[in-house]
Amino acid sequence: MRVTFTVNGERMTADDVWPGESLLYVLRERLGLPGSKNACEQGECGSCTVYLDGVTVCSCMVAAGQCEGREVGTVEGLADDHSEGSERRLCAVQEAFAEAGAVQCGFCTPGLLVQADDLISRTAGAGRGVPEDPEIREALAGNLCRCTGYEKIIDAVRTAARREHEQVGQEAP
Amino acid sequence: MEFLSPATWEEALAAKSAHPDAVPIMGGTDVMVELNFDQHRPSALLDLTRVAELAEWGPDGSRVRLGAGVSYTTIIQRLGKHAPALAQAARTVASPQIRNRGTVGGNLGGASPAGDSHPPLLAADAVIELASVHGVRHVAAREFYLGPRRTARRDDELIAAVLLPERAGPQHFCKIGTRNAMVIAVASFCVTLDAATRTAGTGIGSAGPTPLRAVAAEEFLTAEFDWQGAGPLSEAAVRHFGELVASAARPIDDVRGSADYRKHALSVMARRALSWSVTDYRKGEAQCA
Ligand SMILES: Cc1cc2nc3c(=O)[nH]c(=O)nc-3n(C[C@H](O)[C@H](O)[C@H](O)COP(=O)(O)OP(=O)(O)OC[C@H]3O[C@@H](n4cnc5c(N)ncnc54)[C@H](O)[C@@H]3O)c2cc1C
Ligand code: FES
Ligand code: FES
Numbered sequence: 333m334r335v336t337f338t339v340n341g342e343r344m345t346a347d348d349v350w351p352g353e354s355l356l357y358v359l360r361e362r363l364g365l366p367g368s369k370n371a372c373e374q375g376e377c378g379s380c381t382v383y384l385d386g387v388t389v390c391s392c393m394v395a396a397g398q399c400e401g402r403e404v405g406t407v408e409g410l411a412d413d414h415s416e417g418s419e420r421r422l423c424a425v426q427e428a429f430a431e432a433g434a435v436q437c438g439f440c441t442p443g444l445l446v447q448a449d450d451l452i453s454r455t456a457g458a459g460r461g462v463p464e465d466p467e468i469r470e471a472l473a474g475n476l477c478r479c480t481g482y483e484k485i486i487d488a489v490r491t492a493a494r495r496e497h498e499q500v501g502q503e504a505p
Numbered sequence: 506m507e508f509l510s511p512a513t514w515e516e517a518l519a520a521k522s523a524h525p526d527a528v529p530i531m532g533g534t535d536v537m538v539e540l541n542f543d544q545h546r547p548s549a550l551l552d553l554t555r556v557a558e559l560a561e562w563g564p565d566g567s568r569v570r571l572g573a574g575v576s577y578t579t580i581i582q583r584l585g586k587h588a589p590a591l592a593q594a595a596r597t598v599a600s601p602q603i604r605n606r607g608t609v610g611g612n613l614g615g616a617s618p619a620g621d622s623h624p625p626l627l628a629a630d631a632v633i634e635l636a637s638v639h640g641v642r643h644v645a646a647r648e649f650y651l652g653p654r655r656t657a658r659r660d661d662e663l664i665a666a667v668l669l670p671e672r673a674g675p676q677h678f679c680k681i682g683t684r685n686a687m688v689i690a691v692a693s694f695c696v697t698l699d700a701a702t703r704t705a706g707t708g709i710g711s712a713g714p715t716p717l718r719a720v721a722a723e724e725f726l727t728a729e730f731d732w733q734g735a736g737p738l739s740e741a742a743v744r745h746f747g748e749l750v751a752s753a754a755r756p757i758d759d760v761r762g763s764a765d766y767r768k769h770a771l772s773v774m775a776r777r778a779l780s781w782s783v784t785d786y787r788k789g790e791a792q793c794a
Contacts, residue, residue, distance in 0.1 A: 333508055351508035351550055352540040373541040375534055375603055376687065387578070387605045393537045394606070395530055397508040398554050447602070473686030474600020 337399045339363060340409030349396050356380045356391035358399075359406060367407040367442045371476075378475035381443035382406045388450045390474075407442035410449055425449050425492045432488035436479035444475045448489045456496040463493055507549035514556050514636075517663060522638040525660040527551040531559070531574050532606035534599070535615045553663070559610065567671045568632075573610025573664040580609070588669050590625035590676035590695045597621055597680045600687055610664045613649070616656045616715070623650070623716030624695035624708030625678055632668040637661045643668070650715035673701035675785035679774035680710075681762075691762040694750065694774040696726075698782050700789075703732040707775075712754035712767045719753035722746050722775070735787045738779070746779055747772035 335358065336345040346362040354373070359365045359382070369379035373392045380391045383405030391404075410423045422430070425448045435441050451471040455463040463471070468489050477485060509527060511517040521527060527549035530536045539545045553559055559574030562584070569587045571580070577595040581604070585592040591609070598604055598621050612622040613633060626633075626646040633649050635642045635658055644657045646667075651657060658664060676697040682688030693710035705726035709717040729742050738746075756767035 351506045352546070354537060354541060374538045375599065378600065378602060381602055388602050389606050390534075390602045392541060393533045393603070395508070395533055395537065395540075395550060395552065397510060397550070398530070398533065398552050400510065470686075471601055474602050 333397065335396050335400050337401060338403045339365065340405055346396065351395070351397060353396045354392045355382070355384070355394040355396050355399055355404065358396040359391060359404070365406055365408055369439050369442055371439060375474075376476070377440070377443070378447060378472075379440050379443040381446045381475065383446065383450070388447055405446070407445050410445060423449065424495055425452060425489070428488040428492035428495070429485070432484045432491060434480060434484040434488040440475060440477040440479075444472065444477070444485060447472055447475050448485075448492065451489065452493045452496050456493045457500060459500055462490070462497045465490075468493075506546065509549055509551045510555060511551070511553075512555050514558060514665070517551065517553060517556050518636055518638050520551055521663050522661050524549050524551070529553055529614060529663060531608045531611045531614075532576065532603075534603050534607040535611055535617075553610075559665070565668060569669040569671070570634075571609060571667045571669060573613070573666055574608050575610075577604035577607050577609075587672060588625065588629065588676075589672070590628060590678040590697065591622065591669070593676075593678040594621040594625050594680070594693070594695070597678075597682075597685075597688075597690075609667055613656070613664050613667070614658075616650060616654050618650075618653070618713060618715055619689050619693075619711040620716070621678075621680065621690060621693060621710065624693050624710045625676065626667065627708030627716055627718050628695040628697040628706035629672070629676065630670055630706055632670075633657075634665040634668060635659075635662045636665045637663070641665070647718060653714045655715075670699075671701075674698040675782040675789070677778040677781045677785075679778050681770045681774065689761065692754075692756070692767040692770045692774070694771055694778055696775065696778045696782055698726075698730070698786050700732060700786070703727065705730065707750065707753075709750065709754055709771060711761075712756040712771060714755065717753060717755065719750040719775075722749035722753060725749055726779070730783075735789075737787070738783055743776050743779055747776040750775035 371377045371379040375390045375393045382391045509520045528547040529551045559572045562571045580595040609622045612620040631646045678695045680693040681691045690711040692712045695708040697706040705723045707719040751768040751772040756764040
């Protein structure tokens, strides 16, 4: 079957999709977007996290056909979201992950970035302030990392949230 | 394999009638695991995510009608007042990403004895609305679970909604697992105190071939509790309630826990949930006076 949906603002079409195929598979194998990772295919690890119509989901748990006409946002779209002019810049969470050393093998990183980006936009980005550690931990509870021990990841999210909070504060009238 | 994508409820019912062996898919958090691992290859998938009313909820006379496709995230955010135990249970399901997709309709469709929606639906005496091209049926949650993953739903029927009676008292849900997130229950328990009907309700999860009620425990509590004066329950009564709950369970030994451990955990959870509920009830009475 053919499935057409928007990915990171661009309309894309995948052909010959098997009806039981996951969104993750279509992104990686048919649309040339391997950023979202496949580490379990059973919803346990979060490395395949993407936005679907504005909320984060495990793309391995979504049938591609369910996305027809919908909007998907992947890790590949995070940097573009924040680009100025033609220069491609990392988004706040990506910057903070790189600075904090929150990336080791990097397999969990794309999912964590999307999930953390969502947390920050719903909290600091929405004028709700910097989330406390329990809220950060709860938001990331479905993203497994076998390398870092999570501390640097939490540090990075805290930093990105604080920066976002300061920026939102400056923009406010 | 076909992918059926009805845009309306009528179309969905017609599709289910024409393809009784089509597998409905809502959040996909159970269905996709089976497909990804090739455990099951159905003749067709019936996508219900385009049927708008399935994702709606709202008052329905004296009850709250919860569409089968309302996500756990929405239940946590919006139904805490109407259905506190179901909202507490929803909070314990998996991870935020799974809660954004997973639904009570899907939990009922799969009918795993470990599903976290079931104990609150049993305890609160919820009603499940089933529909087919032939019409609508209402089945009490207490009559819905027939056997291991077997329910009162017929092959040509879809789950439309869950009808929750108006809440008239405290409700508490407890779950035991190996950590706070991403855990299928080792055992779970729910208790409700209904001041309007002066009855207690219970639900037990992950400790039998189906979700269960502890009927003797309900009857004991209904008779023993001081509904009028909201006096405290004796320690002996609370302990006895816990024992009755444990003895209603029919658990097995498996990778998640032994039968003995499950019974023990249930008696502890039952005592705790009851104590919290009595405290809430007494506070509520004090506010009314
Ligand atoms: C990582 C992970 C963790 C999990 N943790 C928990 C947990 O802690 N607690 C818990 O209870 N569950 C858990 N689950 C299981 C799952 O998330 C729940 O059972 C959820 O409620 C399923 O809802 P869904 O909408 O995703 O269902 P789907 O996968 O879309 O469907 C599930 C079943 O219901 C049927 N179905 C769906 N909608 C209807 C309908 N309207 N009418 C008739 N049949 C229907 C489907 O055909 C299928 O058989 C977990 C799953 C994963 C992947
Ligand atoms: S690959 Fe989707 S959650 Fe692990
Ligand atoms: S950095 Fe290796 S899994 Fe997280």
